[in-house]
Amino acid sequence: MLGNRYQDQDCALARALEVIGERWTLLIVRDAFYGVRRFNDLQAHLDVPKAVLSDRLSGLVEDGVLERRPDPEHRGRHLYELTAAGRDLWPVLHALLSWGARHGSSNSRAFTHAACGTPLDDAGHCTDCDVTPGPHDVLSAPRPGRGRLRDDPVARVLRAPRRLLEPLETS
Amino acid sequence: MLGNRYQDQDCALARALEVIGERWTLLIVRDAFYGVRRFNDLQAHLDVPKAVLSDRLSGLVEDGVLERRPDPEHRGRHLYELTAAGRDLWPVLHALLSWGARHGSSNSRAFTHAACGTPLDDAGHCTDCDVTPGPHDVLSAPRPGRGRLRDDPVARVLRAPRRLLEPLETS
DNA sequence: CGTATGAGTTCGATGACCGAACCTGGATCG
DNA sequence: CGATCCAGGTTCGGTCATCGAACTCATACG
DSSP, X not given: OOOOOOTTXXXXXXXXHHHHOSTTHHHHHHHHHTTOOOHHHHHHHHOOOHHHHHHHHHHHHHTTXXXXXXXXXXXXXXXXXXXXXXXXXXXXXXXXXXXXXXXXXXXXXXXXXXXXXXXXXXXXXBTTTTBOOOGGXXXXXXXXXXXXXXXXXXXXXXXXXXXXXXXXXXX | OOOOOOTTOOSHHHHHHHHHOSTTHHHHHHHHHTTOOSHHHHHHHHOOOHHXXXXXXXXXXXXXXXXXXEOTTSTTOEEEEXXXXXXXXXXXXXXXXXXXXXXXXXXXXXXXXXXXXOBOOTTSOBTTTTBOOOGGGEEXXXXXXXXXXXXXXXXXXXXXXXXXTOOOOOO
Protein backbone atom coordinates (compact mmCIF):
# COMPACT_ATOMS: atom_id res chain seq x y z
CA MET A 1 0.00 0.00 0.00
CA LEU A 2 1.80 3.06 -1.12
CA GLY A 3 -0.20 6.03 -1.47
CA ASN A 4 0.82 5.77 2.16
CA ARG A 5 -0.54 9.15 3.06
CA TYR A 6 -3.63 9.85 5.09
CA GLN A 7 -3.02 13.56 5.18
CA ASP A 8 -6.42 14.77 6.28
CA GLN A 9 -6.81 12.37 9.14
CA ASP A 10 -5.92 14.23 12.29
CA CYS A 11 -5.21 11.10 14.24
CA ALA A 12 -2.25 9.28 15.70
CA LEU A 13 -3.46 6.08 14.05
CA ALA A 14 -3.11 7.63 10.62
CA ARG A 15 0.40 8.82 11.51
CA ALA A 16 1.35 5.31 12.64
CA LEU A 17 -0.08 3.72 9.51
CA GLU A 18 1.90 6.08 7.33
CA VAL A 19 5.02 4.54 8.87
CA ILE A 20 4.14 0.87 9.25
CA GLY A 21 0.95 0.47 7.18
CA GLU A 22 2.46 -0.41 3.84
CA ARG A 23 2.56 -3.90 2.48
CA TRP A 24 5.46 -5.97 3.92
CA THR A 25 6.51 -3.34 6.44
CA LEU A 26 5.27 -5.06 9.57
CA LEU A 27 6.65 -8.39 8.44
CA ILE A 28 10.04 -6.72 8.11
CA VAL A 29 9.67 -5.32 11.63
CA ARG A 30 8.66 -8.77 12.89
CA ASP A 31 11.82 -10.25 11.40
CA ALA A 32 13.85 -7.45 12.99
CA PHE A 33 12.45 -8.54 16.38
CA TYR A 34 13.46 -12.10 15.53
CA GLY A 35 17.01 -10.81 15.05
CA VAL A 36 17.23 -10.73 11.26
CA ARG A 37 19.59 -7.93 10.26
CA ARG A 38 20.76 -8.47 6.68
CA PHE A 39 19.11 -7.56 3.40
CA ASN A 40 19.56 -11.00 1.96
CA ASP A 41 18.18 -12.78 4.97
CA LEU A 42 15.06 -10.64 4.87
CA GLN A 43 14.68 -11.24 1.18
CA ALA A 44 15.04 -15.00 1.54
CA HIS A 45 12.66 -15.23 4.48
CA LEU A 46 9.92 -12.96 3.13
CA ASP A 47 10.02 -13.63 -0.62
CA VAL A 48 9.59 -9.93 -1.19
CA PRO A 49 10.85 -8.33 -4.41
CA LYS A 50 14.22 -6.74 -3.76
CA ALA A 51 13.09 -3.38 -5.07
CA VAL A 52 10.22 -3.33 -2.60
CA LEU A 53 12.44 -4.48 0.26
CA SER A 54 14.94 -1.76 -0.55
CA ASP A 55 12.18 0.83 -0.62
CA ARG A 56 10.68 -0.34 2.68
CA LEU A 57 14.03 -0.43 4.47
CA SER A 58 14.81 3.10 3.34
CA GLY A 59 11.43 4.24 4.56
CA LEU A 60 11.80 2.57 7.94
CA VAL A 61 15.26 4.10 8.38
CA GLU A 62 13.95 7.50 7.39
CA ASP A 63 11.06 7.20 9.84
CA GLY A 64 13.36 6.21 12.68
CA VAL A 65 12.15 2.63 13.13
CA LEU A 66 15.34 0.96 11.89
CA GLU A 67 18.94 2.04 11.97
CA ARG A 68 21.27 1.16 9.10
CA ARG A 69 24.89 0.76 9.96
CA PRO A 70 27.92 -0.68 8.19
CA ASP A 71 28.54 -4.35 8.83
CA PRO A 72 31.87 -4.51 10.69
CA GLU A 73 32.62 -7.95 9.26
CA HIS A 74 31.97 -7.13 5.61
CA ARG A 75 32.87 -3.83 4.04
CA GLY A 76 30.13 -2.48 1.84
CA ARG A 77 27.33 -4.34 3.58
CA HIS A 78 24.87 -3.06 6.09
CA LEU A 79 23.05 -4.20 9.18
CA TYR A 80 19.52 -3.07 9.92
CA GLU A 81 18.53 -2.93 13.57
CA LEU A 82 15.54 -1.64 15.49
CA THR A 83 15.86 1.78 17.11
CA ALA A 84 14.22 2.54 20.45
CA ALA A 85 11.13 3.68 18.55
CA GLY A 86 11.17 0.42 16.61
CA ARG A 87 11.43 -1.64 19.79
CA ASP A 88 8.42 0.28 21.09
CA LEU A 89 6.40 -1.43 18.38
CA TRP A 90 6.52 -4.70 20.33
CA PRO A 91 3.06 -4.21 21.93
CA VAL A 92 1.58 -3.56 18.49
CA LEU A 93 3.18 -6.65 17.05
CA HIS A 94 2.21 -8.82 19.99
CA ALA A 95 -1.41 -7.61 19.87
CA LEU A 96 -1.61 -8.40 16.17
CA LEU A 97 -0.01 -11.80 16.60
CA SER A 98 -2.43 -12.65 19.39
CA TRP A 99 -5.43 -11.56 17.36
CA GLY A 100 -4.25 -13.49 14.32
CA ALA A 101 -3.65 -16.57 16.43
CA ARG A 102 -7.05 -16.32 18.07
CA HIS A 103 -9.10 -15.65 14.96
CA GLY A 104 -7.09 -17.23 12.18
CA SER A 105 -5.38 -20.57 12.07
CA SER A 106 -3.80 -20.58 15.46
CA ASN A 107 -0.33 -21.87 14.89
CA SER A 108 2.70 -19.70 14.91
CA ARG A 109 5.23 -19.02 17.63
CA ALA A 110 4.64 -18.84 21.36
CA PHE A 111 6.00 -16.04 23.53
CA THR A 112 7.03 -16.52 27.14
CA HIS A 113 8.59 -14.35 29.81
CA ALA A 114 12.28 -15.29 29.75
CA ALA A 115 12.69 -14.77 33.50
CA CYS A 116 10.04 -17.28 34.59
CA GLY A 117 8.90 -19.19 31.51
CA THR A 118 5.25 -18.16 31.83
CA PRO A 119 3.40 -17.63 28.54
CA LEU A 120 2.41 -14.01 27.96
CA ASP A 121 -1.27 -13.16 27.88
CA ASP A 122 -2.87 -11.27 25.00
CA ALA A 123 -1.75 -7.92 26.40
CA GLY A 124 1.86 -9.14 26.56
CA HIS A 125 1.62 -9.35 30.35
CA CYS A 126 3.26 -12.04 32.49
CA THR A 127 0.52 -12.98 34.96
CA ASP A 128 2.97 -14.84 37.14
CA CYS A 129 5.36 -11.95 37.78
CA ASP A 130 2.76 -9.22 37.16
CA VAL A 131 5.05 -7.35 34.78
CA THR A 132 4.86 -6.58 31.07
CA PRO A 133 8.30 -7.58 29.85
CA GLY A 134 9.99 -5.67 27.07
CA PRO A 135 11.07 -7.59 23.97
CA HIS A 136 14.57 -8.17 25.38
CA ASP A 137 12.99 -10.35 28.08
CA VAL A 138 10.72 -12.34 25.83
CA LEU A 139 11.49 -15.84 24.63
CA SER A 140 10.02 -16.91 21.32
CA ALA A 141 9.64 -20.57 20.38
CA PRO A 142 7.93 -22.31 17.48
CA ARG A 143 4.77 -24.11 18.47
CA PRO A 144 5.12 -27.81 17.78
CA GLY A 145 1.87 -28.61 15.92
CA ARG A 146 2.40 -28.10 12.33
CA GLY A 147 4.44 -29.16 9.33
CA ARG A 148 4.76 -27.55 5.91
CA LEU A 149 7.10 -24.85 7.11
CA ARG A 150 9.35 -22.60 5.16
CA ASP A 151 12.82 -23.81 4.44
CA ASP A 152 15.18 -20.90 4.11
CA PRO A 153 18.28 -20.16 6.22
CA VAL A 154 16.37 -17.82 8.52
CA ALA A 155 13.49 -20.25 9.04
CA ARG A 156 15.97 -22.98 9.94
CA VAL A 157 17.60 -20.88 12.65
CA LEU A 158 14.16 -19.94 13.98
CA ARG A 159 13.30 -23.57 14.65
CA ALA A 160 15.16 -23.21 17.92
CA PRO A 161 13.72 -21.09 20.74
CA ARG A 162 15.33 -17.68 20.85
CA ARG A 163 15.19 -14.42 22.71
CA LEU A 164 13.73 -11.54 20.76
CA LEU A 165 16.25 -9.01 19.42
CA GLU A 166 19.13 -11.47 19.68
CA PRO A 167 21.12 -11.07 16.43
CA LEU A 168 20.49 -13.97 14.10
CA GLU A 169 23.39 -15.48 12.14
CA THR A 170 22.84 -17.57 9.03
CA SER A 171 26.41 -17.88 7.75
CA MET B 1 -2.37 -2.55 -0.45
CA LEU B 2 -4.09 -5.32 -2.25
CA GLY B 3 -2.12 -8.13 -3.26
CA ASN B 4 -3.20 -8.75 0.32
CA ARG B 5 -1.91 -12.27 0.45
CA TYR B 6 1.17 -13.43 2.26
CA GLN B 7 0.60 -17.04 1.45
CA ASP B 8 4.00 -18.46 2.24
CA GLN B 9 4.35 -16.80 5.60
CA ASP B 10 3.43 -19.39 8.19
CA CYS B 11 2.63 -16.82 10.82
CA ALA B 12 -0.35 -15.42 12.66
CA LEU B 13 0.87 -11.91 11.85
CA ALA B 14 0.58 -12.56 8.15
CA ARG B 15 -2.94 -13.92 8.66
CA ALA B 16 -3.91 -10.81 10.61
CA LEU B 17 -2.45 -8.52 7.98
CA GLU B 18 -4.40 -10.27 5.27
CA VAL B 19 -7.54 -9.16 7.10
CA ILE B 20 -6.65 -5.68 8.37
CA GLY B 21 -3.46 -4.80 6.49
CA GLU B 22 -4.93 -3.13 3.45
CA ARG B 23 -5.01 0.59 2.97
CA TRP B 24 -7.92 2.25 4.84
CA THR B 25 -9.00 -0.91 6.63
CA LEU B 26 -7.80 -0.01 10.12
CA LEU B 27 -9.18 3.51 9.82
CA ILE B 28 -12.56 1.97 9.06
CA VAL B 29 -12.23 -0.24 12.13
CA ARG B 30 -11.24 2.79 14.21
CA ASP B 31 -14.38 4.59 13.09
CA ALA B 32 -16.42 1.51 13.92
CA PHE B 33 -15.08 1.72 17.49
CA TYR B 34 -16.08 5.39 17.51
CA GLY B 35 -19.62 4.28 16.69
CA VAL B 36 -19.78 5.12 13.00
CA ARG B 37 -22.12 2.66 11.31
CA ARG B 38 -23.23 4.07 7.93
CA PHE B 39 -21.55 3.99 4.55
CA ASN B 40 -21.94 7.69 4.00
CA ASP B 41 -20.63 8.67 7.39
CA LEU B 42 -17.53 6.59 6.80
CA GLN B 43 -17.08 8.09 3.38
CA ALA B 44 -17.45 11.64 4.64
CA HIS B 45 -15.12 11.13 7.58
CA LEU B 46 -12.37 9.24 5.75
CA ASP B 47 -12.41 10.81 2.27
CA VAL B 48 -11.96 7.37 0.83
CA PRO B 49 -13.17 6.62 -2.70
CA LYS B 50 -16.54 4.94 -2.50
CA ALA B 51 -15.40 2.01 -4.59
CA VAL B 52 -12.58 1.32 -2.16
CA LEU B 53 -14.85 1.73 0.86
CA SER B 54 -17.33 -0.67 -0.62
CA ASP B 55 -14.59 -3.19 -1.29
CA ARG B 56 -13.12 -2.88 2.22
CA LEU B 57 -16.49 -3.21 3.93
CA SER B 58 -17.25 -6.35 1.96
CA GLY B 59 -13.88 -7.76 2.91
CA LEU B 60 -14.32 -6.98 6.58
CA VAL B 61 -17.77 -8.56 6.58
CA GLU B 62 -16.44 -11.62 4.81
CA ASP B 63 -13.59 -11.94 7.30
CA GLY B 64 -15.94 -11.66 10.26
CA VAL B 65 -14.73 -8.31 11.60
CA LEU B 66 -17.90 -6.38 10.76
CA GLU B 67 -21.52 -7.43 10.53
CA ARG B 68 -23.76 -5.85 7.90
CA ARG B 69 -27.43 -5.67 8.77
CA PRO B 70 -30.40 -3.82 7.36
CA ASP B 71 -31.04 -0.40 8.86
CA PRO B 72 -34.42 -0.69 10.63
CA GLU B 73 -35.15 2.99 10.04
CA HIS B 74 -34.41 3.10 6.33
CA ARG B 75 -35.30 0.38 3.91
CA GLY B 76 -32.46 -0.44 1.54
CA ARG B 77 -29.70 0.90 3.78
CA HIS B 78 -27.31 -0.98 5.95
CA LEU B 79 -25.57 -0.65 9.28
CA TYR B 80 -22.04 -1.95 9.78
CA GLU B 81 -21.13 -3.00 13.29
CA LEU B 82 -18.16 -4.73 14.88
CA THR B 83 -18.49 -8.43 15.61
CA ALA B 84 -16.91 -10.01 18.68
CA ALA B 85 -13.79 -10.67 16.60
CA GLY B 86 -13.80 -7.04 15.52
CA ARG B 87 -14.10 -5.81 19.10
CA ASP B 88 -11.11 -8.00 19.94
CA LEU B 89 -9.06 -5.67 17.76
CA TRP B 90 -9.20 -2.98 20.44
CA PRO B 91 -5.77 -3.86 21.91
CA VAL B 92 -4.24 -3.65 18.44
CA LEU B 93 -5.83 -0.30 17.78
CA HIS B 94 -4.89 1.07 21.17
CA ALA B 95 -1.28 -0.07 20.81
CA LEU B 96 -1.03 1.61 17.42
CA LEU B 97 -2.63 4.81 18.64
CA SER B 98 -0.25 4.93 21.60
CA TRP B 99 2.76 4.38 19.40
CA GLY B 100 1.64 7.00 16.90
CA ALA B 101 1.00 9.48 19.70
CA ARG B 102 4.37 8.82 21.27
CA HIS B 103 6.48 8.92 18.13
CA GLY B 104 4.50 11.14 15.79
CA SER B 105 2.82 14.40 16.51
CA SER B 106 1.23 13.57 19.80
CA ASN B 107 -2.23 14.96 19.57
CA SER B 108 -5.29 12.89 18.96
CA ARG B 109 -7.87 11.55 21.36
CA ALA B 110 -7.32 10.47 24.94
CA PHE B 111 -8.72 7.22 26.34
CA THR B 112 -9.79 6.80 29.94
CA HIS B 113 -11.38 4.05 31.99
CA ALA B 114 -15.07 4.99 32.11
CA ALA B 115 -15.54 3.57 35.61
CA CYS B 116 -12.90 5.73 37.30
CA GLY B 117 -11.71 8.34 34.80
CA THR B 118 -8.06 7.25 34.91
CA PRO B 119 -6.17 7.53 31.60
CA LEU B 120 -5.18 4.17 30.16
CA ASP B 121 -1.50 3.33 29.92
CA ASP B 122 0.14 2.19 26.69
CA ALA B 123 -0.99 -1.37 27.22
CA GLY B 124 -4.61 -0.25 27.62
CA HIS B 125 -4.43 -0.96 31.35
CA CYS B 126 -6.09 1.14 34.06
CA THR B 127 -3.37 1.42 36.71
CA ASP B 128 -5.85 2.72 39.27
CA CYS B 129 -8.25 -0.24 39.15
CA ASP B 130 -5.65 -2.75 37.91
CA VAL B 131 -7.90 -3.97 35.11
CA THR B 132 -7.66 -3.81 31.33
CA PRO B 133 -11.09 -2.55 30.35
CA GLY B 134 -12.75 -3.71 27.16
CA PRO B 135 -13.79 -1.08 24.62
CA HIS B 136 -17.29 -0.86 26.11
CA ASP B 137 -15.76 0.59 29.27
CA VAL B 138 -13.46 3.09 27.60
CA LEU B 139 -14.23 6.77 27.29
CA SER B 140 -12.70 8.62 24.36
CA ALA B 141 -12.31 12.39 24.34
CA PRO B 142 -10.54 14.79 22.01
CA ARG B 143 -7.39 16.31 23.46
CA PRO B 144 -7.76 20.05 23.67
CA GLY B 145 -4.49 21.30 22.11
CA ARG B 146 -4.98 21.67 18.50
CA GLY B 147 -6.93 23.42 15.79
CA ARG B 148 -7.24 22.70 12.06
CA LEU B 149 -9.60 19.79 12.60
CA ARG B 150 -11.83 18.11 10.11
CA ASP B 151 -15.30 19.49 9.65
CA ASP B 152 -17.65 16.74 8.58
CA PRO B 153 -20.77 15.50 10.40
CA VAL B 154 -18.89 12.67 12.09
CA ALA B 155 -16.01 14.89 13.22
CA ARG B 156 -18.51 17.33 14.73
CA VAL B 157 -20.16 14.63 16.82
CA LEU B 158 -16.73 13.39 17.92
CA ARG B 159 -15.89 16.75 19.48
CA ALA B 160 -17.79 15.59 22.55
CA PRO B 161 -16.39 12.83 24.78
CA ARG B 162 -18.02 9.50 24.04
CA ARG B 163 -17.90 5.89 25.05
CA LEU B 164 -16.42 3.57 22.46
CA LEU B 165 -18.92 1.44 20.51
CA GLU B 166 -21.82 3.76 21.31
CA PRO B 167 -23.74 4.19 18.04
CA LEU B 168 -23.06 7.58 16.49
CA GLU B 169 -25.93 9.53 14.92
CA THR B 170 -25.33 12.31 12.43
CA SER B 171 -28.87 12.96 11.25
C1' DC C 1 -44.27 15.17 -10.26
C1' DG C 2 -39.29 16.88 -9.52
C1' DT C 3 -35.52 16.98 -6.68
C1' DA C 4 -32.45 15.24 -3.09
C1' DT C 5 -30.00 11.83 -0.63
C1' DG C 6 -27.98 7.20 0.56
C1' DA C 7 -25.57 3.48 -1.17
C1' DG C 8 -23.34 1.89 -4.11
C1' DT C 9 -21.14 0.47 -9.38
C1' DT C 10 -18.60 1.67 -13.57
C1' DC C 11 -14.82 3.80 -15.95
C1' DG C 12 -10.35 5.67 -17.57
C1' DA C 13 -5.97 7.38 -15.71
C1' DT C 14 -2.41 7.08 -12.42
C1' DG C 15 0.74 4.86 -9.68
C1' DA C 16 2.29 0.78 -6.66
C1' DC C 17 3.73 -3.85 -6.94
C1' DC C 18 5.64 -7.78 -9.20
C1' DG C 19 9.53 -10.87 -11.10
C1' DA C 20 13.46 -10.93 -13.97
C1' DA C 21 17.43 -8.97 -15.55
C1' DC C 22 21.16 -6.10 -14.79
C1' DC C 23 24.88 -3.60 -12.13
C1' DT C 24 28.60 -2.89 -8.61
C1' DG C 25 32.23 -3.76 -5.52
C1' DG C 26 34.60 -6.71 -2.31
C1' DA C 27 36.05 -11.73 -1.47
C1' DT C 28 37.57 -16.14 -3.25
C1' DC C 29 39.59 -19.36 -6.37
C1' DG C 30 42.84 -21.21 -9.78
C1' DC D 1 46.46 -11.75 -12.31
C1' DG D 2 41.92 -12.82 -14.27
C1' DA D 3 37.52 -15.33 -13.55
C1' DT D 4 33.95 -16.20 -10.65
C1' DC D 5 30.86 -15.57 -6.75
C1' DC D 6 27.88 -13.33 -3.72
C1' DA D 7 25.48 -9.48 -1.07
C1' DG D 8 23.08 -5.67 -1.93
C1' DG D 9 21.05 -3.27 -4.49
C1' DT D 10 18.78 -0.52 -9.22
C1' DT D 11 16.31 -0.67 -13.63
C1' DC D 12 12.62 -2.19 -16.50
C1' DG D 13 8.16 -3.67 -18.58
C1' DG D 14 3.79 -5.63 -17.35
C1' DT D 15 -0.02 -6.19 -14.13
C1' DC D 16 -3.07 -4.92 -10.67
C1' DA D 17 -4.84 -1.68 -6.99
C1' DT D 18 -6.31 2.89 -6.21
C1' DC D 19 -7.97 7.27 -7.49
C1' DG D 20 -11.75 10.82 -8.53
C1' DA D 21 -15.62 11.66 -11.36
C1' DA D 22 -19.60 10.18 -13.46
C1' DC D 23 -23.40 7.17 -13.44
C1' DT D 24 -27.29 4.11 -11.43
C1' DC D 25 -31.15 3.04 -8.74
C1' DA D 26 -34.23 3.15 -4.99
C1' DT D 27 -36.35 5.59 -1.45
C1' DA D 28 -37.75 10.14 0.93
C1' DC D 29 -39.23 14.87 0.61
C1' DG D 30 -42.07 18.81 -0.92
